[in-house]
Amino acid sequence: MSDRIKFGPVVPDAYQHLLSLSGAVEKAVANAGLDRRLVELVKLRVSQLNGCAFCVDKHSRDARTIGETERRVHLLPVWRETTCYTEQERAALELAEAMTTLSQHHEVPDAVYERATSVFTEEQYAAVAWAATAMNALNRLGVASRLPLPDQDAS
Structure with missing residues (x-):
């Protein structure tokens, strides 16, 4: 793979x-009382959908660090x-999936909104x-710049 411009330093x-x-x-996320593992799963799933190897690697490791199981990390795509x-x-x-694939569907379907607002507070x-948006x-920056993975020995 060719080396690409890294946006952060530029x-x-x-x-x-x-x-x-x-x-x-x-x-x-903390103020809303959300479980950090839930948000890490969101970050990981968004990164999987976007094909960002750097972020998939990072957030799968981060999820496991805060107590997520290998099984649930591996099963996330399904x-x-x-x-x-x-x-x-x-x-x-x-x-998160609906927000990530907006270009395909052009909306967050009402059913998705209703399910989410039935189990979450407004906050x-x-x-x-916001977690899906930031991720x-x-x-987009990671994929466009082909952000390299850290050394394999990094845990």
Whole structure:
């Protein structure tokens, strides 16, 4: 693979603002009382859909670090076919997928919205939506720049 321009060093102010956004989202997630593992699953699923190898690697490791099981990490691409995920996790994953594939469907379907708002407070729903949004932005930079994976020995 060819080496590509890395956006952070070239436009550091914009990159720092994106990292600040990610930090604000993490704070919103905590303030909303959401389980960090749920949000890590959202980040991982969005990254899988966007094909960002760097982010898939990072968020699968981060999820395991905070107590997520190998099984659930591996089954995430087929979450609809399992009973391994809670009702909240399923609603969050469905919302994140709808937001990530907007170019295909041009909306978040009413049924997705209704399922999510039936299991989340307004604050929680907004925090999940912001988590998906920030992850989508980071994925686009990672994919476009072919952000390399860290050394295999990194855990």
